[in-house]
Amino acid sequence: MSDIAPLTSFRGPARRAVLAVALALMITPPAHAGEVNDLTGLAIKGYDPVAYFRDARPVTGSAQFTATHKGATFRFATAANRDAFMAEPQRYAPQYGGFCAYAAAQGYKADIDPAAYAVVDGKLYLNYNKSIQSTWNKDPAGYIAKGDANWPKVAPLTDVTR
Numbered sequence: 254m255s256d257i258a259p260l261t262s263f264r265g266p267a268r269r270a271v272l273a274v275a276l277a278l279m280i281t282p283p284a285h286a287g288e289v290n291d292l293t294g295l296a297i298k299g300y301d302p303v304a305y306f307r308d309a310r311p312v313t314g315s316a317q318f319t320a321t322h323k324g325a326t327f328r329f330a331t332a333a334n335r336d337a338f339m340a341e342p343q344r345y346a347p348q349y350g351g352f353c354a355y356a357a358a359q360g361y362k363a364d365i366d367p368a369a370y371a372v373v374d375g376k377l378y379l380n381y382n383k384s385i386q387s388t389w390n391k392d393p394a395g396y397i398a399k400g401d402a403n404w405p406k407v408a409p410l411t412d413v414t415r
Contacts, residue, residue: 287324287350287411288323288324288350288408289322289323289324289325289346289350289351290325290350290351290352290362290364290365290413291324291325291326291351292364292413292415294326295314295325295326295327295328296322296325296326296327296328296347296351297314297327297347297351297365297367297379298365298367299313299314299328300312300313300314300328300367301313301314301327301328301329301330301331301334302327302329302338302345302346302347302377303329303330303334303335303337303338303345304329304330304334305345305370305372305377306345306372306375306377307334307337309372311367311368311370312330313328313330314327314328314329314330315328315329315330316328318330318331318332318334318335319335320335320338320339322338322342322346323346323350325351327346344375345377346377347377347378347379348376348377348378348379348397348400349378349400349404349407349408350408351365351379352364352365352379352407352413353365353379353380353381353385353414354371354378354379354380354389354396354397354400355380355381355385355386355388355389355396356381356407356414357399357400357403357404357407358389358395358396358397358399358400358403359399359403360403360406360407361407361410361412361414362407362410362412362413362414363381363413363414363415364381364413364414364415365379365380365381366379366380366381366382366383366386367379368383369381369382369383369385369386370386371386371389371390371393373393373394373397378393378397378400381414
């Protein structure tokens with residue numbers, strides 16, 4: 254006999270609570286991803302990729318200026334930034350699909366904090382948080398080499414650490 258009580262044994266508010274939790278578990282998707290990190294519905298969580306280069310800082314993009322690249326929606330602070338991205342997406346798109354560069358070097362996918370970033374040799378690298386960014390900054394060339402080597406195996410992974 255199982256130690257788990259059948260749903261019919263719950264009454265009133267307890268039954269409604271159990272049903273609510275069960276429903277939430279059925280409709281809440283796991284953190285899965287494709288080639289580009291758009292777990293929030295927007296690449297780079299809505300930040301403008303071009304601003305990292307032109308303004309040397311993260312800038313929130315506007316719903317007024319968007320573009321789709323590799324199936325993900327990117328936002329931009331200005332029309333000029335959007336146009337620059339569309340002309341050369343490979344120049345401005347973050348490395349490793351916008352997933353954490355440190356995680357890619359370790360062989361897995363992780364989400365990012367748009368404020369945890371570095372531009373190295375004209376390429377944008379994002380990291381999970383500022384603490385991970387600090388670790389990554391101790392050996393960017395080493396982490397980039399490992400990330401580049403691992404990315405072909407990591408890119409198809411669908412599970413993402415949040």
